Amino acid sequence: MLDSGGITPNESNSAVLVGLDFGDDNGERLEELRQLAISDQLKVLAVVKGKRSRPDPATYVGKGKIDEIRLLLSETSASLVIFNHELSPIQQRNLAEQLQCRVIDRTSLILDIFAQRAKSREGKLQVELAQLEYLASRLVRGWTHLERQKGGIGLRGPGETQLETDRRLLAKRVKFLKEKLKVLQRQRNVQRRARQRSKVMTLSIVGYTNAGKSTLFNRLTQAQSYAADQLFATLDTTTRKLFIPNCGYVVISDTVGFIRELPHTLVAAFRATLEETVQTDMLLHVVDAVSPVRDEQIREVNKLLKEIGADNIPQILIFNKIDCAESNRAASYVRDEYGRIACIRLSAKTGEGLDFVKIALAEAIAQSSVESRERFLEVGI
Numbered sequence: 001m002l003d004s005g006g007i008t009p010n011e012s013n014s015a016v017l018v019g020l021d022f023g024d025d026n027g028e029r030l031e032e033l034r035q036l037a038i039s040d041q042l043k044v045l046a047v048v049k050g051k052r053s054r055p056d057p058a059t060y061v062g063k064g065k066i067d068e069i070r071l072l073l074s075e076t077s078a079s080l081v082i083f084n085h086e087l088s089p090i091q092q093r094n095l096a097e098q099l100q101c102r103v104i105d106r107t108s109l110i111l112d113i114f115a116q117r118a119k120s121r122e123g124k125l126q127v128e129l130a131q132l133e134y135l136a137s138r139l140v141r142g143w144t145h146l147e148r149q150k151g152g153i154g155l156r157g158p159g160e161t162q163l164e165t166d167r168r169l170l171a172k173r174v175k176f177l178k179e180k181l182k183v184l185q186r187q188r189n190v191q192r193r194a195r196q197r198s199k200v201m202t203l204s205i206v207g208y209t210n211a212g213k214s215t216l217f218n219r220l221t222q223a224q225s226y227a228a229d230q231l232f233a234t235l236d237t238t239t240r241k242l243f244i245p246n247c248g249y250v251v252i253s254d255t256v257g258f259i260r261e262l263p264h265t266l267v268a269a270f271r272a273t274l275e276e277t278v279q280t281d282m283l284l285h286v287v288d289a290v291s292p293v294r295d296e297q298i299r300e301v302n303k304l305l306k307e308i309g310a311d312n313i314p315q316i317l318i319f320n321k322i323d324c325a326e327s328n329r330a331a332s333y334v335r336d337e338y339g340r341i342a343c344i345r346l347s348a349k350t351g352e353g354l355d356f357v358k359i360a361l362a363e364a365i366a367q368s369s370v371e372s373r374e375r376f377l378e379v380g381i
């Protein structure tokens with residue numbers, strides 16, 4: 001049976017991370033992997049870096065690097081090796097054999113975090129779907145490999161039967177999950193249409209994972225959305241009403257954080273929710289202003305927004321965490337050429353600059369075509 005890549009609960013929780021540099025600096029990427037591992041309650045005992053022009057087809061890294069990792073494993077008590085790259089099933093298997101240790105890739109790690117964080121029924125179904133699709137792609141690829149090796153003839157035995165049964169069972173479960181998700185999606189669509197009918201302005205808080213979306217959401221709405229120094233603290237969308245003085249209510253949603261190279265099985269599984277939650281009148285795009293890679297994170301978020309058809313929705317960029325800035329800790333805002341507030345510097349933690357968000361929203365409401373009377377309607381969420 002091929003490895004699904006999940007992390008079992010009784011596994012000792014320490015890992016060695018491996019990242020290769022293919023010409024682009026992988027320092028930041030490895031740091032992100034480290035944060036992902038910590039978010040998954042893993043202890044990172046060592047980080048192995050390397051340079052290559054291209055991955056080795058059999059083991060991803062070269063022999064020298066394998067020896068280096070093996071040595072680290074014998075020196076530490078790590079029981080898991082995490083590669084910061086997508087490994088083929090063959091590479092994963094070869095590496096596990098040669099290192100005599102469990103080996104997973106970044107996708108498995110992210111899937112594992114999502115599996116731990118999913119709270120709602122829908123979130124759980126989405127994560128299971130993503131995990132099964134990941135597993136299915138491995139089964140198929142592993143099988144193709146065997147077929148090629150043995151010419152596909154004379155391969156009648158328990159191996160084949162087992163694989164076929166696995167594939168059939170997986171396909172059945174995937175179909176079942178997709179149907180269940182469709183039903184839940186229909187229910188949400190009904191709620192959304194009710195909100196649209198009430199003509200209340202809707203907005204979503206989007207942004208890179210750990211940017212401070214939930215902290216801002218909680219500040220604005222006095223809600224208790226889970227905020228933590230973890231990647232993917234929020235998986236399920238939370239929606240609340242927000243009262244803007246002299247204007248009325250808007251409906252605001254906190255959403256799952258984005259990350260670069262989000263495993264495609266997860267994008268597929270979360271697509272419906274993502275597409276739906278961002279189909280709002282406006283996006284508050286929260287950015288960790290003190291992150292050294294904030295510009296790259298902004299680009300990644302915009303890229304994903306484009307992929308889900310949300311790139312035309314007006315955005316207000318929120319540069320958060322200014323309380324940690326080395327210089328210029330003052331809250332401020334900038335207007336664009338049309339006089340609209342386009343960018344706000346604030347601290348969701350201290351509350352500094354929060355009023356600017358309310359001003360921006362009040363102005364947006366005033367400018368929108370929504371009839372003012374109707375904005376005061378109570379919204380049923």
Ligand SMILES: Nc1nc2c(ncn2[C@@H]2O[C@H](COP(=O)(O)OP(=O)(O)OP(=O)(O)O)[C@@H](O)[C@H]2O)c(=O)[nH]1
Pocket residue numbers: 207208209210211212213214215216226227228229230231232233234235255256257258320321322323324346347348349350
């Ligand atoms: N110093 C400082 N820390 C902040 C600020 N806003 C949020 N944080 C911290 O940043 C971390 C992440 O905050 P969250 O609100 O959970 O971030 P998120 O964007 O919702 O994260 P995910 O749901 O994981 O995508 C937490 O430790 C917060 O306390 C801020 O204005 N200043």
Ligand SMILES: [Mg+2]
Pocket residue numbers: 213214215226227233234255257
């Ligand atoms: Mg959050």
